Amino acid sequence: MVQVIKADLCVIGGGSGGLSVAAGAAQMGARTVLIERGEMGGDCLNTGCVPSKALLAAAKHAWRRGQGAAFGLDDCSSEVDFARVNAHVRGVIDAIAPNDSVARFEGLGVTVIKDHARFKDARTVIAGRKEIRARRFVIATGSHPALPPIPGLETVPVFTNETIFTNKVRPGHLIVIGGGPVGMEMAQAHRRLGAKVTVIEAAKVLSKDDPELVAFVTDRLAQEGVEIIEEANVTRVEGEEGRIAVTIGEGSDARIVSGTHLLVATGRRPAVEGLDLDKAGIEWDRHGIKVDSRLRTANRRVFAIGDVIGGLQFTHVANYHAGIVIRNALFRLPARVDYGAIPWVTYTDPELAHVGETEQELRARNMKINVLRWHLAENDRAQAERETEGEIKVITDMHSRILGCTIVGPHAGELILPWVLARSQGLKLAAMASLVVPYPTFSEISRRAAASYYTPTLFSRRTRALVRFLGLFG
Template sequence: MTGRIEADLCVIGAGSGGLSVAAGAAQMGADTVLIEKGEMGGDCLNYGCVPSKALIAAANAAHAVRHAGRFGIAAREPEVDFGGVSRHVRGVIDAIAPIDSQERFEGLGVRVIRAHARFTGPDTVRAGDVEVKARRFVIATGSTAAAPPIPGLDAVPYLTNETVFGLTAAPSHLIVIGGGPIGIELAQAHRRLGCRVTVLEKAAILPKDDPELVAVVRASLTDDGVDVREKAEIVGIEPEGEGAAVILRSQTGEERLTASHLLVATGRKPVLDGLDLEKAGVKRTDRGLTVDARLRTTNRRVYGVGDAVGGYQFTHMAGYHAGIVIRNILFRLPAKVDATAMPWVTYTDPELAQVGLTEAGARERHPDIRVLRWPFAENDRARTERNTAGLVKLVTTPRGRILGAGIAGPHAGEQIHLWTLAVGRKMKIGAIAGMIAPYPTLGEAGKRAAGDFYTPSLFSDRTRKLVRLLLKLP
């Protein structure tokens, strides 16, 4: 494709956010151009959500074989074919890829250009041999792994989420630098697939989650045999054979850990370099594009979505952004971002899901709160599945408005949906406590936690006196 194109909308980046904007706009009648220099589907399909969850599924299958004895079924150490696991991961990506493919989007009426995009003015972009002039632009270029400034790191080979899924042989010792969701998920998965794994985190693992719920995940990692080292100070990294040696400093001196493979999972940075944003009058920081609540940049013709604007770096956040942008661009509605009820899930076993305020966050904003808990050890479905670790934890105002919910337990990601709705709609706890929950389900634990809000008053001396009085009536 060469020459000049005029369009209603030009989307730069074919990841989750960009694809959602392009598909929606084209199907609603907008003349749409989509520019992507790399793989269609972006990080989520190729290096993120899809391959990581496929790897976790394989790891959990191996774990189930090891622990089948609790159900009266002969347990054994599974024979893990790491190459076969790799083919499974690749197969899942390939099965989903057609949904995000160039052919599908061209079938929707989107003009797809596979080239690097650069702004040449406030309303023009050049991509390869094509110049695109559009009424509106959406930057959806995503993010990439950020390497920490550790001395010696640049002198050794290391993996990131963009390369770790290409392994076809199991690491003998995987050292994971970073204890956030990506690092912790991949650490547990590789351990369950038979690798020796060490996690090095300079502070505490999963720092954005409720510490009480994180403790459940930490215990599971330890039970699996993951060596979790928090408050770990890395002073340097050196080549060691085909791998690397990590030097740690502690109160007792220095320690040298040898790894066959290093995985760096210490955060992400937006992919914005090389777009020549200054030629379009678009400002940015190291965290991402500078946008307002409507996701408009400093050039009102240009919007940003997903990881490119920083903040919550989730696929579902990018999809949410896409809806905001479509309402603004196509329907001229002043839709604004509201992340109050933005849920997130760490897909460990047990999973950890959170929405709204944590207990600590609620105490900072509200003078008085109620904290409600219900353990899965008292949930009959969890008992039948011999999977009782964890709890549901709810935070409310004294009058019962739900401020936040956290779940550490089996299928927490599936259970958080109800609480996302509750937080987003500012519901009161009585709505959940009065709900009829099917038995036996894991979600019943949430209803029981909600019902616990009324326990102090329901079983008080005052209630007993009232009941005795009423029972005397004819």
């Protein structure tokens, strides 16, 4: 017998975005159903943000054991036990998992169904032997790694972000195809844990970020021994476990990179398989489910959020989408997405954080802009911690309105927040320049960069003349 469940809201997908919608809706009194066929927490908890940052943290500690000389200390390098590192990563996931568990969400009043979901029609979803009829639906099924059509790739053992964190054996030589954030983070982590690493990128690594500040990251990775090959056309992959060969180019110009393991980090594809979207009148293509500015699909009863709609594929974007959907679906408010102040961070060391538009994007539009910089070498806390390689770069219009900011250096992901606020609220530089910032902190670079906009005026000949004139009156 089919069990019919009536609900106000049915969420398909128990990743970060789906969980945020389900938790919020249930606590606001909506009858809420959550359907998840896999692990609760989705990609972010199990195969993405959490394990990658845990691995990066372990790698940073391993690397710092050999960096004592700059502080007058003896190095204390030792062999890395990769299986113990893997256990640390697993432990971090396990510590966070209860927050995303079935038990917690059922405690919030959510009906959780562990099964595959598919649309029966425009108003009904089937999950196993249950039929859910809801006023509104939310598709939050995320994305999967996309493997490029490289000849031979299907015949060799390949890591993706969904499998790399299960590895308990340190690679002898890890080859990474893809120089985006995932590829670069994993390259540095594995290099610091003792593996030889080569990154192969078809274009430029970290191509969505400011190339001037990307250079700080690539220089550091190169200094640590990561080989980065850019503008490289991978024409073939072959080999077997422990012996992988990647061919770059063709003919007499071909080059073969040999390694023991292969990680492919070349992008993601929306997870729409088996949903029977056509039966619900939902439009989609290879980029994802099509939505309007209110995140509604072609079927106005159905919303879609997060990676499954393409675009900016970040956990914090999925959580932002969740708020937009709750306002639309539960309160019938015409809330719309605005991506103008969405930040992103690459968690290499140094970190690379960005919000707004880059200098290159603005110059391509022939915008008249000001470019403000402040280098970490001018920051006292950076000097104390021997972390002087980095910079903040702020872009404004000619009226000092903040258009974008990129920071490269330690804690860049934390330091970008006031610039996100400034961008989202349409603030001018004066707001940042007038802040009282605790000393000594890395955050001083934000105030110093903002204040530099006013330096030419404050210390001009006219100002000096004014001071002398006012001095005549006692």
